[in-house]
Amino acid sequence: MTQPALSLEDFSVSFGETVALERISLTIARGETLALVGESGSGKSVAALSTMGLLRGGRISGGRALLTTGGRTVDLAGLSEKSFRALRGRDIGMIFQEPMSALNPAMKIGAQINECLVLHRDDLNTGEDRRREAAALLGRTGIADPERCLSSYPHQLSGGMRQRVMIAMALSATPALLIADEPTTALDAGTRGRILALIRAMAAERGTATLFITHDFGAASAIADRVAVLYAGRMLEEGPIADVLGAPRHPYTKGLLASLPNRASMAPDAHGRLRLRGMAGAAPAPGEKPDGCVFAPRCPAVQTACMETQPALRGVEVGHDVACLRADEWAVAP
C-alpha cells in the first residue's frame, strides 16, 4: 500500500496541562480530501496549526504526524521552526478563511504570485516564464481576465477573487498537503460552491491531499471524500462522507445532522430513541472532560457504562469508525 500523504497517529496537542487534541488518528491519501468537522472549540484549528508548525503557546504532546512528500516521510511532531519554514508553501499549502490576512495589501497580485514561484518552482527560470505560469494558474481558478488580476492590488478584488488568488498561490508549488481552514465561510452561497469545487478539482489533479477544516457539514459534503467528526478534542466518528452523512452512527453526529435545517429527516432512528434536536448543553472545556465518553453529559442515549468507560474508535463498516459503546444499536437506517 502506498504511504498516505498525511498520517496522524495518536496525535495529541496540549496547552500546559490542558489537552486540546487527544490521540487523534487519521490518514489522507494523495488526491483525497478529508473534512475535519466540529463545533467551535472542538480543536479543528489546533489540528491545522500544529500540522503547519504555526501553533503558538501549545505543543505536540504525543503521537506522530507523518507527512510524505517527494518520496520521503517526515514526522511533523518535533520538527524545528526552520524545517517547517522549508516545508510551508512548497510541501504544505495553506488557504485561510480571510485571504487578506495572507495577501500583502501593498503588493500587486502578480508580484505576490511571482514571489511564490521564485521560492517554490525551480522549473521556471525567467520572469516571463513565471508571469505566464501565474496567468495560467489564475485562469485555471476561473478568473476571467488573469492579466488584469495580476496588475491589481488585493483591495481591488472581490472576496471570491481573493480566495481564488490564494488557491492559485497555495497550489502553485504542487504541495503534498493542502490545509484549508474554513476557506469559504465569508463567501456568498454561489461563490462558495464554485470555490469548493475548484479546490477539490485542483487538488485532485495535482494529487494533493487536502485537510479541509469546517463547522459546516454542507461544505464538507460538497468537497470531501471522507469526514472526521471532532468533539472536545476527541474524534468520535470517521468514514466515507456518504456513509457518515447517510447513516451516522454516533449520537453526536446524528444530532449535528438533525440540527441542520434541511436535514430534519435524518433525525432520530426508527425507534425515535435519539431526540437531540437543539443540542442542549455545551461541550466540556478541555480541562473538564468527564471520565467516560466525552459526549455522555449531552447524549440522549447515555447509559451508566458511558460515564465509566471512554469508548475507543472501532470499525463498524469498512473504513467507518465510531467511538460509541452503543454504535451497533444505531445501525438502523435513518
Ligand SMILES: Nc1ncnc2c1ncn2[C@@H]1O[C@H](COP(=O)(O)OP(=O)(O)OP(=O)(O)O)[C@@H](O)[C@H]1O
Ligand atoms: N493559545 C491557546 N491557549 C490555550 N488554549 C487554547 C489555545 N488555543 C486553543 N486553545 C484551546 O484548544 C481548544 C480547541 O480550540 P480550536 O481553536 O482548535 O477550536 P476550533 O474547533 O478551531 O474552534 P473555532 O471553530 O471556533 O475556530 C479550545 O478549547 C481552546 O480553548
